[in-house]
Amino acid sequence: MAVSKGKILITGVAGFIGSNLADRLLAAGYKVLGLDNLAYGPAHQVPKEVEFHRVDVSSQSIYPLFEGVDAVFHLAAKNQLLDCQKDPVETMQINVVGTTNVFEAAKRAGVRKVVYAQSSAVEEGDDRLKGFYAISKLTDAMIADGYHAAFGVTMVGVRYFNVYGPRQDYRRLIPPVMSAFIIKLLKGERPTIYEGAENNKRDFVYVDDINDFHLQCITDDRVDNRMFRLGSGKSYSVVDILNTIKNILQSDIEPIIKPQLSGDVPTQTLADISDAVALGWKPKTNLEEGLRAMAEFIKGEMEKGRI
Numbered sequence: 469m470a471v472s473k474g475k476i477l478i479t480g481v482a483g484f485i486g487s488n489l490a491d492r493l494l495a496a497g498y499k500v501l502g503l504d505n506l507a508y509g510p511a512h513q514v515p516k517e518v519e520f521h522r523v524d525v526s527s528q529s530i531y532p533l534f535e536g537v538d539a540v541f542h543l544a545a546k547n548q549l550l551d552c553q554k555d556p557v558e559t560m561q562i563n564v565v566g567t568t569n570v571f572e573a574a575k576r577a578g579v580r581k582v583v584y585a586q587s588s589a590v591e592e593g594d595d596r597l598k599g600f601y602a603i604s605k606l607t608d609a610m611i612a613d614g615y616h617a618a619f620g621v622t623m624v625g626v627r628y629f630n631v632y633g634p635r636q637d638y639r640r641l642i643p644p645v646m647s648a649f650i651i652k653l654l655k656g657e658r659p660t661i662y663e664g665a666e667n668n669k670r671d672f673v674y675v676d677d678i679n680d681f682h683l684q685c686i687t688d689d690r691v692d693n694r695m696f697r698l699g700s701g702k703s704y705s706v707v708d709i710l711n712t713i714k715n716i717l718q719s720d721i722e723p724i725i726k727p728q729l730s731g732d733v734p735t736q737t738l739a740d741i742s743d744a745v746a747l748g749w750k751p752k753t754n755l756e757e758g759l760r761a762m763a764e765f766i767k768g769e770m771e772k773g774r775i
Contacts, residue, residue, distance in 0.1 A: 475499040476686070477537045477579075479525050479570060480544030481518060482509025484635045485585075485628075485675060489541060490515050492679045498686075501537065503530060504544065513635055525566035534577035539686050542570045542584040545604075548640055549589070552601035563604035564611070571615040571623075579621075583685045584612055586627035586695065588671070592735050609695070616693055624691045626681065629699035629739045633675035633758055634765035638775065646672075646759065649710050650766045651775060653719045663728045665706040669736040671699035672709075674753035674761075681749045690747055699739025700751045709759075716760055 476493050480486040481502025487509065493500050494517050502518040503525060514520050523530055525544045534540070545563050546552055552559040567584065574582045586609060589602045596602050615621040638647035652659040662668075678698055685691050704712075710723060741751070769775045 473497045474538040475501060475536055477501045477503065477534060477540045478518075479503045479540070479542045479566075480509065481520065482506055482511060482514050483543060484509070484633075484637055485631060485678065486541070486543045487513040487515070487635055488633065488675045489543070489679050489682055490518050492676075492683060494518070496683060501533065503533065508546075508637065510639075526561055526569050528569065530569065531573045531576055534573040534579055537574075537577060537579050539581045539583065540570065540574050540579050541682060542567060542582060544570075545585060547587070547601065548642070549599060549601050550642060552604070553599060556600040559600045559604050560607075563601075564607050567608045568611050571611060571621060575615060575619050575621050581622045581624065581685070581692065582612070582615075583624045583626060583682065584608065586625045588627060588629040588697070588699070588737055588739065590627075592737060596735075622692050624685050624693070625695035626678075626685075627695060627697045627739075628678065629671040629673055629697070629737055631675055631678055632672050633762055635675075636762065638766065638769070645706060646709060646713070646762060647766065649713045650717070650759075650763050653713060653717050653721055654763075654766065654770065656721070658721055658724045659710060660724045660726055661706055661710060662726050665725075667705065667736070669703040669705045669708075669738075671701070671703050671737050671739045672755065672758075673698060673700045673739070673751055674758040677751040677753055680752070681744055684747070684749060688747065694743070696744045697739040697741055698744060699737075699741055700755075701739060701741050702755075703736060703738045704755060709755075712756055712759055713763070716756065716763055 476498045478486050482504040490500050500518045502520045505524045587605045612623045649659045
């Protein structure tokens with residue numbers, strides 16, 4: 469077993485990115501303390517070696533838990549766009565009050581560094597910026613800057629583009645596109661795409677590549693008080709994703725094509741990852757490799773009766 473290097477705290481530890489990060493940190497020899505209210509991530513995803521506390525990040529009861537922590541990864545968030553639109557108050561309570569509370573806890577405990585999650589939603593056009601999710605994430609960045617300016621809290625903003633991989637949340641009312649396609653095809657059902665899907669392109673990045681940069685953030689002072697866009701530097705359409713998954717699963721099932729949803733304008737994103745690359749980071753996992761791993765995970769979930 470690796471020698472412990474210090475204690476790292478993860479908020480949202482039961483979630484997709486948080487649980488994968490916990491595995492990586494434990495393997496690297498860190499002690500991991502995890503916070504989650506289990507509203508979105510299931511308890512079984514939290515590695516057993518994690519010191520786990522079921523608690524809401526917007527509660528001041530988290531303050532004592534930050535004592536003796538070297539670095540914090542603040543990943544807890546309400547992030548399903550439609551849910552955020554339906555309940556702006558809860559969105560701001562979790563994403564804005566929760567983020568402020570995490571920075572306050574870190575300040576009081578003298579935590580060396582806070583790495584917090586941003587989102588590419590803030591770069592997807594004026595219509596997206598009017599949504600409550602994007603508003604909350606822009607506010608989070610201002611909170612981080614404010615705590616650095618007023619109190620000297622060292623922070624790092626990591627602006628994720630479309631992260632995918634094992635444990636991506638397939639339980640949502642509207643699952644992420646990759647999970648939805650894989651589940652439908654494995655069940656022998658026709659997936660749904662919308663007219664104009666070939667123009668709906670995203671920069672997809674594999675979760676292990678994201679966590680490579682997370683680990684670098686702990687020890688590399690060059691990242692301090694900066695924001696980094698994290699993606700693959702490549703853009704793929706929804707049609708590209710579906711065809712790749714069909715190839716992996718050796719499926720010939722054709723999709724149902726529906727009219728474009730009202731107000732849903734096809735969007736293209738492409739991360740400028742040059743700042744992270746300049747520090748030695750680079751995405752290593754190509755789309756097919758990542759989707760193969762994701763398909764194997766979902767097959768396993770089906771075998772366990774979770775899907």
